[in-house]
Amino acid sequence: MKAPPFDLVAPTSIEDAVLALAAGADRPGGVAVLAGGQSLLLDLHHRRVRPGLVVDLRRVPGLGAVDVHGSGVRIGALVRHRAFEDPALVPGAVGRVLPVMAEHVGHPPIRELGTFCGSLAWAHPTAEWALLAVTLGAQVTLRSAAGTRTVAAAEFSTGPHATVRGDAELLTAVDLPLPPPGAGAGFVEHRRTEASFAAAAALVVLEVGDVSVRACRIGLAGAADRPVRATRAEAVLTGAPVTAESFAAAARVAAHEDADPRAEPHGPVDHRRQVLSVLVRRALVAALDDTARAGGEEAA
Numbered sequence: 001m002k003a004p005p006f007d008l009v010a011p012t013s014i015e016d017a018v019l020a021l022a023a024g025a026d027r028p029g030g031v032a033v034l035a036g037g038q039s040l041l042l043d044l045h046h047r048r049v050r051p052g053l054v055v056d057l058r059r060v061p062g063l064g065a066v067d068v069h070g071s072g073v074r075i076g077a078l079v080r081h082r083a084f085e086d087p088a089l090v091p092g093a094v095g096r097v098l099p100v101m102a103e104h105v106g107h108p109p110i111r112e113l114g115t116f117c118g119s120l121a122w123a124h125p126t127a128e129w130a131l132l133a134v135t136l137g138a139q140v141t142l143r144s145a146a147g148t149r150t151v152a153a154a155e156f157s158t159g160p161h162a163t164v165r166g167d168a169e170l171l172t173a174v175d176l177p178l179p180p181p182g183a184g185a186g187f188v189e190h191r192r193t194e195a196s197f198a199a200a201a202a203l204v205v206l207e208v209g210d211v212s213v214r215a216c217r218i219g220l221a222g223a224a225d226r227p228v229r230a231t232r233a234e235a236v237l238t239g240a241p242v243t244a245e246s247f248a249a250a251a252r253v254a255a256h257e258d259a260d261p262r263a264e265p266h267g268p269v270d271h272r273r274q275v276l277s278v279l280v281r282r283a284l285v286a287a288l289d290d291t292a293r294a295g296g297e298e299a300a
């Protein structure tokens with residue numbers, strides 16, 4: 001199908017972009033942002049959206065940077081998925097897990113054009129970057145003609161393809177806090193075909209002491225209508241010994257108490273919980289292995 005007719009503007013500053021969004025928000029069908037176009041163009045051609053105005057962001061300068069500072073990373077609105085394939089982009093556990101996650105985002109042409117922030121704005125329930133942002137406790141920056149506000153990533157998506165972003169707001173950046181040196185990260189995903197979205201995924205960030213878990217963050221995709229933290233499993237694991245038994249116990253809690261999956265044609269609820277339990281256990285083991293790499297990097 002062809003896209004419905006729409007007007008297109010290509011501003012060259014953030015100020016002009018937000019003014020265009022404000023003007024477009026009142027049009028029938030509203031306004032859409034064109035970032036990488038990897039979801040918007042399909043939505044247009046399938047006529048799932050019919051915006052009166054499309055604001056092409058690609059000529060706006062200053063949105064394509066990844067800024068690493070002391071305790072975090074700021075990702076601008078035009079940073080492509082492909083940027084995260086570089087293991088040297090970000091230090092520490094997040095830097096080591098980013099390329100593993102990036103490899104699961106679509107396939108190379110999608111990663112060449114699609115953007116990290118566009119993925120958050122499109123809010124697919126199992127998108128890798130939304131899982132990362134929720135697990136790490138990221139902040140999303142939204143700018144409009146009325147000003148700027150920040151929203152916790154955990155509060156940003158309200159369900160499949162739904163967010164708290166108003167039509168006239170531009171998502172300008174996402175700030176990811178970085179875990180302390182010595183932490184490890186592990187990501188494991190289950191998907192049906194090479195290029196399909198995840199059916200489920202788990203991301204773990206782990207800090208271990210001599211014999212016990214000092215701190216952990218466990219994020220789940222495919223456990224609800226948006227990525228969520230497995231806070232009950234985190235509480236079970238924090239302070240527990242670093243053993244296969246405590247990992248298995250935390251994985252069971254994540255799958256049976258934190259997750260609230262819905263049945264799908266390919267996966268009744270019991271099956272989905274079983275998959276989540278396996279993914280969390282594997283992600284915990286991967287994160288523990290990664291703490292050894294963290295130790296090696298610090299010693300070097």
Ligand SMILES: Cc1cc2nc3c(=O)[nH]c(=O)nc-3n(C[C@H](O)[C@H](O)[C@H](O)COP(=O)(O)OP(=O)(O)OC[C@H]3O[C@@H](n4cnc5c(N)ncnc54)[C@H](O)[C@@H]3O)c2cc1C
Pocket residue numbers: 031032033034035036037038039040041042077104105106107110113114115116117118119121122124126127128129169170171172195196197198
């Ligand atoms: C075959 C295929 C497989 C894919 N597989 C995966 C996958 O496995 N995992 C995954 O996460 N994604 C996957 N994607 C989607 C891909 O990651 C998209 O790039 C992403 O969802 C949207 O990013 P974009 O930059 O292309 O945004 P666009 O397509 O340009 O925009 C998407 C939506 O977000 C809004 N938007 C975009 N940027 C902003 C902004 N800065 N401020 C406000 N609103 C904004 C637009 O208005 C639009 O509604 C796949 C896509 C395809 C076609």
